Amino acid sequence: MNSDIRVRFAPSPTGYLHVGGLRTALYNYLFARAQGGVFVLRIEDTDRTRLVEGAVENLLRTLSWAGLECDEGPAQGGPFGPYVQSERLELYAAHIQTLLADGKAYRCFCTTERLAELKKAQAAEKRPPMYDRRCRTIPVEEAERRAHEGEACTVRMKVPLLGEVVFTDEIRGEVRVSASVIDDQVLLKSDGYPTYHLANVVDDHLMRISHVIRGEEWLPSTPKHLLLYDFFGWTPPRFAHLPLLLNADRSKLSKRQGDVAVEDFRAKGYLRDALVNFVALLGWNTSDNREMFTLPELVAAFSLARVGKAGAVFDHDKLDWFNAQYLRALPADALAALCTPHLEAAGVDVGDRARTDAVLAAVLSHLTVPADVVEAARIFFEAMPLAEEGEAREALAAPGARVVLESFARLAGDVSPWTRDAVKECIKAVQKDAGVKGKELFMPIRAALTGRAHGPELPVIAELLGRDVCLERILAALR
Numbered sequence: 001m002n003s004d005i006r007v008r009f010a011p012s013p014t015g016y017l018h019v020g021g022l023r024t025a026l027y028n029y030l031f032a033r034a035q036g037g038v039f040v041l042r043i044e045d046t047d048r049t050r051l052v053e054g055a056v057e058n059l060l061r062t063l064s065w066a067g068l069e070c071d072e073g074p075a076q077g078g079p080f081g082p083y084v085q086s087e088r089l090e091l092y093a094a095h096i097q098t099l100l101a102d103g104k105a106y107r108c109f110c111t112t113e114r115l116a117e118l119k120k121a122q123a124a125e126k127r128p129p130m131y132d133r134r135c136r137t138i139p140v141e142e143a144e145r146r147a148h149e150g151e152a153c154t155v156r157m158k159v160p161l162l163g164e165v166v167f168t169d170e171i172r173g174e175v176r177v178s179a180s181v182i183d184d185q186v187l188l189k190s191d192g193y194p195t196y197h198l199a200n201v202v203d204d205h206l207m208r209i210s211h212v213i214r215g216e217e218w219l220p221s222t223p224k225h226l227l228l229y230d231f232f233g234w235t236p237p238r239f240a241h242l243p244l245l246l247n248a249d250r251s252k253l254s255k256r257q258g259d260v261a262v263e264d265f266r267a268k269g270y271l272r273d274a275l276v277n278f279v280a281l282l283g284w285n286t287s288d289n290r291e292m293f294t295l296p297e298l299v300a301a302f303s304l305a306r307v308g309k310a311g312a313v314f315d316h317d318k319l320d321w322f323n324a325q326y327l328r329a330l331p332a333d334a335l336a337a338l339c340t341p342h343l344e345a346a347g348v349d350v351g352d353r354a355r356t357d358a359v360l361a362a363v364l365s366h367l368t369v370p371a372d373v374v375e376a377a378r379i380f381f382e383a384m385p386l387a388e389e390g391e392a393r394e395a396l397a398a399p400g401a402r403v404v405l406e407s408f409a410r411l412a413g414d415v416s417p418w419t420r421d422a423v424k425e426c427i428k429a430v431q432k433d434a435g436v437k438g439k440e441l442f443m444p445i446r447a448a449l450t451g452r453a454h455g456p457e458l459p460v461i462a463e464l465l466g467r468d469v470c471l472e473r474i475l476a477a478l479r
Contacts (some may be wrong), residue, residue: 005037006210009063009070010044010200013055016261017062019314020215020245020253023279027242028213029068030280030302040207041073043084044200046193056084062262066276067295072207080207085199092194095202095232096155096187100140104231105187107143107153108135130183131156155188157197157228165223170211170240170304177223185224197221201228204237213240213304240304243283244311253314269338269369270319274326278319282312292325320368327367332357338370346374348381358464362456379450380464384473391453395443396477400436404444407433409474418467420459427458448477 009025011017017025032039041063043056060075072078082088099105108131110118119129135143136158147153159182166176187198194202204212219241229236245253253260259268265275273294280298281291284307293301327335339360340350350356363376378384395401407430415422427445431437446458449470455461462470 002036003038004210005032005035006040006208007032007037007213008040008042008204008207008209009068010042010203011059012044012047012050013052013059014047014050015052015055016263017059018260019262019265019275019279020260022062022066022262022275023245023282024213024215024242025063025068026066026276026279026298027284027302027304027307030299031211031213031304032071033299034302037210038071039068040078040080040209041070041075041083042203042207043074044196045084045086046196046199048086048191048193058263062266065266065272066262067272085194085203088199088203089192089194091206092188092199092202093192095198096194099157099187099231100155102231103140103158105155105157106136106138106140107147108156108184108186109138109143109146109151109153110135111152128181130181133184136184152190154186154190156184157187157224157231159184159224159227165226167222167226167236167239169219169222170238171243171307172219172241172309175219175222182223182227187228197224198228201225201232205229205232205234209237211240212237213242216241216244240307243308245282246311246313248313248315250311250313265319269371270323271326274323275319277326278322282314283307291322324365324368327370328364332361335360335364339367339373342371342374343377343381348374348377355464362460362464366455376455379452379455379461384449384451388451389453392443392447392451395447395453398440398444400434400440401444402478403434404430404436404441405448405474405478408445409471409478412467412471412474415467418463420457420463423459423462444477445474448474 007028009021009028011021011025029039031037043059045051045056056074063070070076072080072083074083077083096105100107110131115131118132122129135156143153160179162179164176164178165182166174168174185197186195188194203209222239222241226236247253259265262275276295277291277293277298280293280302284302286301286306290301327338330338336353336357340356343350343356359377359380360373362380363373366376367373408426411426411429411433415426427441430445431441434441442458443453446455446461447453449458449461449465465473
């Protein structure tokens with residue numbers, strides 16, 4: 001193991017894991033495994049107002065389900081723990097004292113009401129929302145006295161008024177930011193908890209993180225973080241900011257336009273390998289545009305050099321395609337384990353395992369998620385009403401349809417045994433007998449047997465239904 005390469009996934013436990021969070025975790029995992037490095041999980045729970053009960057446990061389950069096993073973290077432990085930020089408050093307090101003592105930070109006594117009014121005025125004047133540094137000039141002795149007397153305050157970083165922050169992003173290249181647009185960020189809140197910015201930097205340094213791989217939304221915060229590294233005299237990690245995930249309309253992916261939580265996709269029957277494979281390609285690709293990867297294959301192929309800058313569209317149709325491919329690759333017993341509970345819930349008797357497996361094989365190419373089996377297989381387990389679909393009704397009403405069905409009913413009576421090969425021969429005989437072929441031959445039979453215009457191959461349908469049921473449905477269509 002290359003202990004010099006250390007990356008972390010550091011989510012906040014504010015709900016279910018977003019697919020964007022899954023991608024961040026995945027890219028960190030792939031990078032660590034590809035480099036022989038260490039993958040760390042850290043829980044950033046310092047924003048106490050947004051905590052969701054059970055979110056940490058769900059996060060751990062979801063990462064385990066996705067196959068992203070951590071080397072260090074709350075469950076595994078490790079040499080740089082604890083790995084939950086609310087258990088590291090003394091560390092942050094000590095580092096705040098260092099910044100205050102070095103004149104790199106100051107106490108701010110502005111109330112939330114004043115800050116709200118300031119923000120409102122800036123918005124009205126179309127100025128960027130930044131703290132006006134009113135408390136920056138308070139003498140240190142006065143600020144310490146007021147804080148000691150119990151006056152509520154925060155601690156802000158003292159950003160240089162001149163110059164610029166320059167850094168190289170592994171994905172975006174050189175980034176230059178003028179100090180004049182960097183806010184005096186709050187580092188310690190009035191409740192004694194650090195903000196993300198302080199805790200993130202302190203923990204990344206103390207946990208010896210070598211590469212910070214995170215979403216593009218954190219790019220504007222990076223200059224603040226680099227200033228903190230400089231204030232403390234620390235060498236910063238290398239940064240890589242991943243492209244945004246977008247809806248089809250190029251807006252930022254959000255739950256307002258559909259599912260975004262990994263839990264949502266799991267509940268709908270999306271397979272682990274399909275979702276991970278799909279998410280891996282949201283912003284990264286190989287030079288040969290290969291699409292299908294196992295997790296070990298992703299590890300072998302992954303590099304930050306192939307991650308793009310442009311936003312990646314979350315194409316639900318493409319995810320459906322991936323899931324269908326992985327469903328079709330499942331062994332019969334695994335497919336049955338996923339699909340039969342849905343059939344049982346719909347009241348289907350799945351006691352005949354051989355027939356159930358044969359039905360699943362017949363409809364497999366029509367499934368996107370396991371729950372689709374209920375509708376796809378209904379023709380085999382329920383008495384079918386005649387011609388449910390308009391296209392099927394048209395096929396039964398077409399000239400010559402009656403002749404085809406009468407010929408099939410007559411010739412099928414002599415077919416034994418009733419196998420798909422025998423059915424094929426029977427249909428060939430109907431073609432000769434009725435003098436029709438192609439769509440005019442197959443569509444009336446399919447419509448009579450299934451009530452639909454599309455589905456599994458006709459001989460497969462007929463074999464699974466059995467001759468008696470086939471004849472019963474053909475005769476019903478002729479009435």
